[in-house]
Amino acid sequence: xxxxxxxxVVEVQETRRGQFQVEVRTGEACFLADExxxxxxxxxxxTPYELLASALGACTAMTVRMYAGRKGWPLxxxxxxxxxxxxxxxxxxxxxxxxVLKGALTDDQRSRLLEIANRCPVHQTLERGAEIxxxxxxxxxxxxxxxxxxxxxxxxADVCTV
Numbered sequence: 378x379x380x381x382x383x384x385x386v387v388e389v390q391e392t393r394r395g396q397f398q399v400e401v402r403t404g405e406a407c408f409l410a411d412e413x414x415x416x417x418x419x420x421x422x423x424t425p426y427e428l429l430a431s432a433l434g435a436c437t438a439m440t441v442r443m444y445a446g447r448k449g450w451p452l453x454x455x456x457x458x459x460x461x462x463x464x465x466x467x468x469x470x471x472x473x474x475x476x477v478l479k480g481a482l483t484d485d486q487r488s489r490l491l492e493i494a495n496r497c498p499v500h501q502t503l504e505r506g507a508e509i510x511x512x513x514x515x516x517x518x519x520x521x522x523x524x525x526x527x528x529x530x531x532x533x534a535d536v537c538t539v
Contacts, residue, residue: 381405395419401428430459433472436499436533441476444493444537445486452490453480472503496539498532 382388387403389410397412398419410428412418423431434457445452456477463470476494478487494500 395421398422426461426463430461430472433457433474433497433499433503434459436497436529437474437476437494440497440533440536441478441490441494443533445490447537448486450482450486450490451480452478452482454478457494493536496536498529498536 382402382404384404387401389399389401392398392400392409395411396417398421399410401408401410409422410425411421412424414420418424437457438455441455442452454477456479458475458477460473461470462473474494476491478490482490
């Protein structure tokens with residue numbers, strides 16, 4: 378069994394099963410990512426872009442839920458559906474996001490929850506872009522400051538206080 382991954386660190390390692398399949402580990406979670414069979418993968422997990430869209434969808438649902446909860450609004454369920462497209466290698470990526478809110482919400486509450494969804498931390502990260510620093514290492518190890526376990530929750534809470 379592999380050692381537990383530190384909180385805040387994501388480790389991705391090829392499985393050597395199929396051309397693209399990798400194992401993704403973070404904290405105590407572990408899952409496969411892959412490409413579809415149609416392009417040479419095994420179809421055994423989400424693609425990298427599906428994972429990126431998943432991050433946006435998860436953050437959206439969590440932030441909307443947190444805001445509605447703090448306001449005491451009757452939000453029964455949140456579903457976020459996403460589609461990612463990139464017209465070409467140098468083109469700007471496009472995410473289509475559909476949010477379904479169930480519950481006896483007023484039009485004003487629905488409108489406000491849409492505003493909050495557009496301010497979720499992952500949405501803001503994707504809109505701003507990010508700096509990526511890459512180094513070669515003999516063995517996997519990341520040193521230096523990492524976000525605390527609660528940084529994402531804190532960022533969602535900040536959005537919910539407006």
